[in-house]
Amino acid sequence: MTQPHDANTALARRDLQHIWHPCTQMHDHEHVPMVPIVRGEGPWLIDAEGRRYLDGISSWWTNLFGHANPRIAAGLAEQAKTLEHVIFAGFTHPPAIELAEQLVKITPAGLEKVFFADNGSAAIEVALKMSFHYWLNQGHGEKTRFIALTGSYHGETLGALSVSDVALYRKTYAPLLLTPFLAPSPDAYEGEPGESPEQTATRRLATMRELLEQHAHETCAVIVEPLVQCAGGMRMYHPSYLTGLRKLCNEYNVHFIADEIAVGFGRTGTMFACEQAGVAPDFMCLSKGLTGGTLPLSVVLTTQHVYEAFYAEYNAGKAFLHSHSYTGNPLACRAALETLAIFRDEPVLERNRVLSVHLAQKLAPLRDHPYVADVRQQGMIAAVELVADKATRRPFPAEQRRGQRVYLHGLENGALLRPLGNIIYFMPPYVVSESDIDQLVRIAIEGIALAVKD
Numbered sequence: 001m002t003q004p005h006d007a008n009t010a011l012a013r014r015d016l017q018h019i020w021h022p023c024t025q026m027h028d029h030e031h032v033p034m035v036p037i038v039r040g041e042g043p044w045l046i047d048a049e050g051r052r053y054l055d056g057i058s059s060w061w062t063n064l065f066g067h068a069n070p071r072i073a074a075g076l077a078e079q080a081k082t083l084e085h086v087i088f089a090g091f092t093h094p095p096a097i098e099l100a101e102q103l104v105k106i107t108p109a110g111l112e113k114v115f116f117a118d119n120g121s122a123a124i125e126v127a128l129k130m131s132f133h134y135w136l137n138q139g140h141g142e143k144t145r146f147i148a149l150t151g152s153y154h155g156e157t158l159g160a161l162s163v164s165d166v167a168l169y170r171k172t173y174a175p176l177l178l179t180p181f182l183a184p185s186p187d188a189y190e191g192e193p194g195e196s197p198e199q200t201a202t203r204r205l206a207t208m209r210e211l212l213e214q215h216a217h218e219t220c221a222v223i224v225e226p227l228v229q230c231a232g233g234m235r236m237y238h239p240s241y242l243t244g245l246r247k248l249c250n251e252y253n254v255h256f257i258a259d260e261i262a263v264g265f266g267r268t269g270t271m272f273a274c275e276q277a278g279v280a281p282d283f284m285c286l287s288k289g290l291t292g293g294t295l296p297l298s299v300v301l302t303t304q305h306v307y308e309a310f311y312a313e314y315n316a317g318k319a320f321l322h323s324h325s326y327t328g329n330p331l332a333c334r335a336a337l338e339t340l341a342i343f344r345d346e347p348v349l350e351r352n353r354v355l356s357v358h359l360a361q362k363l364a365p366l367r368d369h370p371y372v373a374d375v376r377q378q379g380m381i382a383a384v385e386l387v388a389d390k391a392t393r394r395p396f397p398a399e400q401r402r403g404q405r406v407y408l409h410g411l412e413n414g415a416l417l418r419p420l421g422n423i424i425y426f427m428p429p430y431v432v433s434e435s436d437i438d439q440l441v442r443i444a445i446e447g448i449a450l451a452v453k454d
């Protein structure tokens with residue numbers, strides 16, 4: 001098929017006429033190309049001129065089984081002809097019922113109730129409100145605060161942003177936000193010299209205990225991203241932190257909210273990251289991979305115990321109040337059901353184990369790179385931390401935007417790599433081949449060579 005060779009430019013020009021993109025200084029597009037994608041195929045994105053890009057970041061961590069996945073597409077087509085949407089108050093539908101049943105089965109024991117929303121941030125809002133409201137219904141209206149970890153990211157609506165600690169997103173809007181108590185992250189990269197990740201976790205748990213000792217009486221919940229703080233720079237920590245945190249939350253009577261929006265559905269090597277610590281949270285938020293990356297959908301799972309604190313005769317006024325027009329959208333639920341069916345029918349996690357070992361082998365040489373301070377990996381998430389000085393780990397100044405050079409080099413060479421500042425990371429769809437990984441890593445290494453030049 002021949003493509004007009006100025007098709008990208010034409011679409012980009014029309015785009016920039018009217019569209020305001022997320023997470024973007026639009027002025028950048030005076031020198032950074034806008035890439036119009038017209039088709040997807042497995043791990044590949046194809047632009048208007050037929051150029052192909054290997055999607056190394058699963059299109060913002062959503063895609064699991066490839067773009068335009070035929071099985072999910074077929075399910076969606078059938079669902080669209082059957083029931084596209086219905087009000088979810090007073091009404092229900094088979095895809096939501098089935099999805100709730102299946103999610104309860106595969107998530108940690110004790111999570112029995114499923115509340116639907118339509119994106120990750122909305123799920124966080126639901127979990128925060130539900131936790132607060134639980135305590136209110138129990139006669140503890142004095143509990144109004146939350147504890148979050150430094151470097152955390154939970155979304156960008158005001159509530160979710162409130163419990164996030166990535167300055168880039170939070171700083172400007174801080175005057176509008178709730179102020180959580182911040183506990184230092186167990187992030188292994190920030191461990192003391194000579195300390196193991198497990199020792200870092202133990203030390204950070206001691207600080208969490210102090211914080212709870214002081215503030216548990218006014219605190220609803222502790223919210224964390226289990227094992228990997230993704231948007232905060234793919235910072236990783238030892239699972240013992242989660243085990244310890246579960247115990248502390250029980251001891252001090254505060255909820256444990258697990259935000260598995262990014263790490264759920266196999267990203268960290270297990271279906272859910274909490275499994276690696278053997279813990280069940282009081283609330284678990286899921287989105288992103290939930291629909292295989294096809295449609296927006298999110299859920300908050302919680303316990304029978306939490307549910308019962310809201311369950312009362314109408315005039316008791318205890319009902320949970322939160323609603324989105326598209327709550328439990330049948331098309332999105334159907335995409336999620338097809339996604340879970342793929343997990344059941346194919347040895348996804350086993351295949352990923354092989355792929356992640358391969359990825360680790362390919363990245364290993366970067367450990368000796370003079371501008372690389374850390375190469376870390378947790379299952380299908382890997383990150384390379386570029387620094388100005390390897391010995392002191394002094395970062396490159398953010399305004400030099402070294403990561404962006406890797407991004408641009410990627411685009412020129414057929415790979416979508418979108419570094420977080422100076423952290424180059426890989427979070428590919430599970431349908432990549434070993435040679436796709438080779439290609440991604442090769443392009444990243446070339447990009448890094450360009451990025452560290454002055």
Ligand SMILES: *Cc1c(COP(=O)(O)O)cnc(C)c1O
Pocket residue numbers: 119120121122124153154155156225230231259260261262263287288
């Ligand atoms: C992406 C993300 C969110 C927010 O989800 P959106 O659908 O983008 O609103 C929340 N928490 C974590 C850990 C995320 O990675």
